[in-house]
Amino acid sequence: MLVGVLSGCGNGDSLERFDGPAMGSRYSIQYVRHSYTLAPKAVQAEVENILAEVDRQFSTYRSDSDVERFNDLPANRCQKMPAPILKLIRVAQLLSEQSEGSYDLTVEPLLNLWGFGPQAREEKVPTAQSLAEVRQRVGYQHLRIDRDQLCKDAAVEVDFNSIAAGYAVDTIAEKLEAMGIRSYLVEVTGELKAAGKKHDGSPWRIALEEPRDDQQVAERVIVVDGYGVSTSGDYRNYFEQDGRRYSHTFDARTGAPVSHTLASVTVINPSALMADGLSTLLLILGPERGWDYAEKHDIGAFFVIRTDTGFVTRTNQAFERLSGGKTE
Numbered sequence: 001m002l003v004g005v006l007s008g009c010g011n012g013d014s015l016e017r018f019d020g021p022a023m024g025s026r027y028s029i030q031y032v033r034h035s036y037t038l039a040p041k042a043v044q045a046e047v048e049n050i051l052a053e054v055d056r057q058f059s060t061y062r063s064d065s066d067v068e069r070f071n072d073l074p075a076n077r078c079q080k081m082p083a084p085i086l087k088l089i090r091v092a093q094l095l096s097e098q099s100e101g102s103y104d105l106t107v108e109p110l111l112n113l114w115g116f117g118p119q120a121r122e123e124k125v126p127t128a129q130s131l132a133e134v135r136q137r138v139g140y141q142h143l144r145i146d147r148d149q150l151c152k153d154a155a156v157e158v159d160f161n162s163i164a165a166g167y168a169v170d171t172i173a174e175k176l177e178a179m180g181i182r183s184y185l186v187e188v189t190g191e192l193k194a195a196g197k198k199h200d201g202s203p204w205r206i207a208l209e210e211p212r213d214d215q216q217v218a219e220r221v222i223v224v225d226g227y228g229v230s231t232s233g234d235y236r237n238y239f240e241q242d243g244r245r246y247s248h249t250f251d252a253r254t255g256a257p258v259s260h261t262l263a264s265v266t267v268i269n270p271s272a273l274m275a276d277g278l279s280t281l282l283l284i285l286g287p288e289r290g291w292d293y294a295e296k297h298d299i300g301a302f303f304v305i306r307t308d309t310g311f312v313t314r315t316n317q318a319f320e321r322l323s324g325g326k327t328e
Contacts, residue, residue: 013199016040022051023165023189024061031176031184032199038179046179050171051188057082058164060108060118070150071108071157078151084171086145088163091273095281096140096252099293103281104252106142108159109134114257116248117159135255165191166230166276173272186272190231193272194224203324208266208302209233220302220313223324228272232279233264233304251284260286261306268300268322287314294318 018040019028029047033040059065063072070079081089092105111117113126113134126134142154160167168188173195176184183196185204194204203223208231222229234247234257247257265282269275278299282290287305291314294301300319305312 015199016043018044018047020048023055023059023168025189027051027168027186027188029172029176029184029186031181032196034180037181043176043179043181046175047172050175051168054084054164054168054171057085058088058160060159060161067158067160070152073152073155075155076153078146078149080148081150083148084167085160086148086150088160088167088273089143089145089150089158091277092160092163093140093143095277098297099281099285101140101253102251102284103162103277104138104140105158105160105162106138106140106156107250107252108157109137110250110252110255111159111248114248114250131255138252138255140252162232162280163273163277165189166228166271166273169193169228169272169276191228191272191276192224192230193228195226197225209264222268224268225324227268227270227322228275229266229268230272230275230279231264231266232283234258234262234283249280249283258284258286262287262290262303263306263311264304265290266302266319267294268319291316 014033015030016033017028017030019026055062055065057066060068062068066081066085070081073079089105095103108117113130115123137155137157139154139156142152142156143158144151165188169186169191170193172186172188173184173193176186183198185194186192192206194206197203203225206222206224206229208220208222232249234249249258250256251258262283265279267275267279267282269278282294282301285293287303291303294316298318300322301316302319303314305314
């Protein structure tokens with residue numbers, strides 16, 4: 001996702017910006033600073049404290065994170081978890097139920113097997129036997145919450161990559177508002193939320209990428225105020241074997257990467273967390289099932305679909321309503 005260049009002068013308020021590494025990628029914050037708001041370095045410190053805590057809780061790339069300590073547990077064990085992890089488990093369980101198990105946080109063993117996960121060794125199509133063995137350790141139904149504990153009745157491993165960045169965006173946005181900042185654009189690993197207007201009175205404009213792996217090209221520009229925006233796509237992380245393409249987006253029901261023609265989907269939602277999870281869910285479901293799901297649940301969605309001659313787009317009324325209509 002591309003963020004438009006900001007410019008202009010205003011009424012004495014200033015536009016502040018800072019960025020840095022986060023969650024294996026980058027984050028960036030832009031906000032309108034008033035005379036009564038904290039100094040930028042203080043704001044940045046608060047943001048980076050949040051990101052450090054998210055990493056400590058959710059990272060699958062550090063052995064001391066809460067989620068990795070849980071993943072190391074054998075079956076029929078429980079672990080006390082912080083409230084944010086339990087919150088995201090509840091959100092994910094709902095999405096899993098509504099997608100009939102296609103969306104699932106416990107796909108990490110599959111990601112590793114196919115070469116996409118944190119413990120992956122080689123990108124390749126696994127044997128039928130190894131796939132069958134790993135699928136015994138996949139399934140959201142093996143998780144349950146017992147008060148402040150997360151429990152497993154099989155040796156499942158959870159991966160929050162489909163919702164953790166959206167959660168981080170929401171948490172940062174809440175902190176900015178608590179500090180008196182009402183106009184901002186928060187972006188973490190491509191998930192974002194914008195509110196208010198820039199210091200020159202113009203809206204925050206977001207450019208959505210065309211799903212190409214060779215360069216960044218704006219497919220469409222939208223206006224965002226008070227909403228989270230998430231784009232999920234299969235065009236950056238994939239491998240090819242025997243002339244077939246395998247993406248990092250998995251359908252937990254089959255244990256394999258999706259093979260439909262939906263290249264990317266953008267979701268707008270008041271919650272960046274929900275936009276993050278829903279964009280992944282819709283991408284997994286594909287151009288037909290995903291579209292029906294979005295319409296049934298009134299989800300603002302923008303689909304980019306592969307054809308033999310290029311890409312075609314499809315957008316619903318909820319997306320047009322929430323994005324302020326087409327701007328470019």
